[in-house]
Amino acid sequence: MQALPAAPLVCSAQTPAKRRSFRFSGMNPAPRIRERQDSTVNTQASRQVLTTSAIRKIEASFAASTPSLMQRAGLAAAAFASRIAAPEGPILVLVGPGNNGGDGLVLATELKRMGRTVVVALAGDADKLPPDASEALRRWHEAGGTLRDSVPSLPWALAVDALLGIGLTRPVTGLIAEWITDFNRLRCPRLAIDVPSGLDADTGAIHGIAARATHTISFIALKPGLLTLEGPDQAGDLQLSDLELPTDAISEAGRWIAPADFTEFAGPRRLNSHKGHFGDAGIIGGQAGMVGAAWIAGRAALALGSGRVFVGCLAPDAPAIDPLTPELMMRSANEVHSLASALAIGPGLGQDEAANVHLSRALAFRGPLVLDADALNLLGANPSMHTALSLRTDATVMTPHPAEAARLLQCSTAQVQAQRLEAAKEIAGRYRAHVVLKGCGSIIADPQGAWAINRSGNPGMASAGMGDALTGFVVSLLGQHWPAGAALEAAVHLHGAAADALAVGKTGPIGLTASEVIHAARRVRNGWAEAALTEAA
Template identity: 45%
Template structure:
């Protein structure tokens, strides 16, 4: 087990792993589908109020089978409901066919087309789950539209129909639910890409006592803690950070990274500007050095890229920085330059010290020579590919950031909100990672910790100050500082 296997984080499984579980438990009693349908009924019952109008939509596969089981349980408990099944009996998989028979035996009425337009207090989406194979069309696309028009609250079973469970990518029309009750384990598609916009609040029905397969994890807490600081401390114990960036017109990027590094606890921080940097009067302890000196200075973390620009001087500094013996974080313009100069890739791969890459989807596309749409269609796969190609720790930023390790592990982050989608937040993140590296965290821990902290801080700031519109970098830095202290003390 590597130092980054973290069994205390919720496991997040893709379809191939879920199918393995399904095969391993094919003879379980009660069967998985019975457990899923029962769990769904148990979830909904306490949330229903007298007189609520409830619509259940069941699709042609086993996701539909879950709804048929759920409907039977609700019917047997006297809950009035309107069940629509959009499947073909001759093509029903075995478990769903058994669920249909039991439903009929229980005397629960079943309809085979959408009802006329009318309001529903609750609707259950059981059209498609992890077996989605193509964009929804015809009656299924109409059903999604119907739900959006007439349901006040939608509960999606397993995954909102039309959303890919492995990628969070909607292939066409896809349900936007208020709640998702997902079975067996968490799924990356509920968190990354468009996932959170479709899934709403995610609840997990484990169905089994333990999971016998592994894949990735959802990041929902600080994965490693910093040791408490002894009273007998001095600044030399908390590491040295260098930050190279801040070309003319973009000096703020380097300053923001520096502020974040300081406030998250780095002992000493030097900025190496590509243009003269102003004095940060609110952070007078930020020091400056010629940028090229930082490439050879002894440091615990070197950040290269925030506001660095793409001029020749920036390229030269990037080349020099690749030979630094410090853990090296390449961000922003450094990644664009790296994408444009494949000759540097081997140098990155061969660095003896850890390398961390923090691309957003466009920077990832430049590094891999593909389009942003390609990246977003499978964020996990592309993050893993980058990590392998550069032998680096990688975070693919964006909603539900994906962290990938050089040895093929991945995590999806569950913290954060759209307030982070503004200029400067990436610089703040780079500074936060550097601060954790400087204080002695290993590269993976520092990256995972900063990714989670950055999102959690934004959530705290929005909860306390309002947002997400207008969230500022300094609010996030301050909130991150207090989160880190709460997590460590």
Template identity: 40%
Template structure:
């Protein structure tokens, strides 16, 4: 499913109107009809469709095309037996273009209409609110009657359905201005907007649905749209992958790859356990866990299915990097970083693995901190083998020299820029995990829940991605499927426990 910016949506609208020949008023009619269907479905779910009293919806109408969509939706609902009232944020005479045409049609039909400021609004006279105030072209904090209406609508306690995006939401970054509509549901028109799949915008949008309005999805590729939402069907259509990972009857353990997990230290041996277990549960045929030699006796038998490789003297030993390079020669992929800790000359150690290994790598946790500390990283040669970085926002901040706030303010653009510049695949973890490929393509994942914000969850993800990489998946596909499966397993685990609050990382592995 495509995800578009406000500018991409504007260009698509313009192309369909001017080149394809679909009139703007027809697109508005389609949009309003789609919104009406969703409002009717919402009313049905709430049990409001009673013959003695139809539900009464209040439509907040702005002066742009978003307001025109809202007027069309009100008209369709009126025809279906609903009670509707229009509440204009500004005098209706100020509407222009297609919105003005819809205003005139509503007046001729006798649809009840109010103008904000002419008197007090009795919010409790309505069952629900449709937000059609501001669309994707709006920028900054809503002011004047728009801001007042948003605040009062939020305070009313009534369910709000937003047309395209909640008013007050930045369509590209997900930033919520003050004020911003807090919707129960958002009906995205034609395509999802970036701001709807990034926090805090994702939370403000409520339930999401995408309503077709007559703009063929295939046109998005023509305009260079390269951001996608991950879901089960997308893996089949885009990557030609069955997320169930079926196996052929004549396969053997060698068919499914050999992963090296380079992880763990005395204080953080659990990171290696979680990473290796997750790799095995994600279908890897063979897993070898490389760990500091002094730690190995305590690890024997903890994961019976995994092999152990002792690193003499531990990670800080002068010969450890060379020993790992030798181990990597016989492996299909490697995960480096969970629970390693930091040690003297560790950036030089990591550069040795970076340059001297032809093995696909997943760099996580302390390996990312080493990379961030390497002042000469921009001069490191680009790897020919796949390289996946899995930073959380704090690690991404260190990699880029930005603050966490700056990272979170525009996650998609930041991940994409870093991936393209360094020719790596970036998995920027967090709510709405972003996967950015070296060619600039971006994927957003919405599976998962807050219970997964717990120690070890990232180690599990690194092991899962490494497992898929070892099984022969291209880096971007492995990263995307690993992220989606990780979130799906987390949701399954939270459901089985009756809530997310008690989730631990091992529960995610058990739910795979």
């Protein structure tokens, strides 16, 4: 595929964004479920996510270190390669013309020293390698290694992609593109060094063609592009080697989310509790033909522990009771505005005059507010509402998918997807809100510019009602007095973790429904409470 254009996120304010149809794409594939359980150590440092510019700053600071960064990376990669390679057979290493190729040459030399048969193919001119890579090539020759200029057809124990590293900004063409195609066809473990070649390390976009690895070992810190958009499909199972370099001084670092982030708020409840302690969640939406969206959000709020849930449907003939969840308190939308301690508006809201009236009123709500679905579409189409939103003093949470984000930013969905991190940060800053840009590797940003990426979830979540369930989770935690940032991150992670638990039990990913995820989320949430109690003890 062609690289998406690096166009600015914001188009002319005078040209309203056209409404586009949007199909929610699948989240991280099921194999990543096992990886999340047993790979990267769950510490704040190892969960950092750094952009290319941040990585370059660290590399520059340690350029003269001994051993060199290339030696450290190559040796770490070789140790990992030795664990995932088949026990018998040769190992193929595809080497590119830059420092990523140098990492591959160090790996090849070390694997040869271990007694493995290693074949190295170089895509480029050996005389034009950067200094460190040229030194790595000298050591490869010194160890008795030779170079190929084509990819031999053999039954490989492992194939290693060391063609292109971070910083790629243009489409991959020519010989390297051909070799990536050959690499992707190999029926053996396929290891990418730092990032799969052809994948944008910052955005997860594919520049023409990208290596599709079964494993990726990344260095110093994980990169956003490994965790969002196309990255999870291309990278396979992730391994991190920090090369023993400190990264805690990097102010622009993000992180990937883990339950340890919520221990402070996720503990068990006091025995002396009543429903008034756990908030009154309000849901407004449910236009004609879309009542189910509001009900799903309400059911999700109940399952996550709200004391009471009020649902105000705009459909004139909306039932007075949810037959599957009679605990939901059906009220008029007008009543819900005044009854809720935390309010969500959008699931099934529609875009008629009544929807506009209720959204305007919601923007003046005194308490935490969640904006989803058509509430976001209306906001994007009505700049006059932006002032009301900017005047809010209570927390605002926004949960757009890429098409809704495009309407908020007055740009195309393709532009949002090509710059997911920047899009999420811009929405958060512009609307002074906590934002999740949903999709594969959902990105969460706050008004101050902090950001995180969620790794939980699977393709089963690409079904109707999942976004409504997430809205219910968020408003429930807000009503239970969770801070907005923690509530949003916990709800997003819990949403995906519940879907993952169902997939492990073979209820999904194919055919997974929002209702099933709601019930699974309750089990996961109670598991968090038990874990917090154990940790406290």
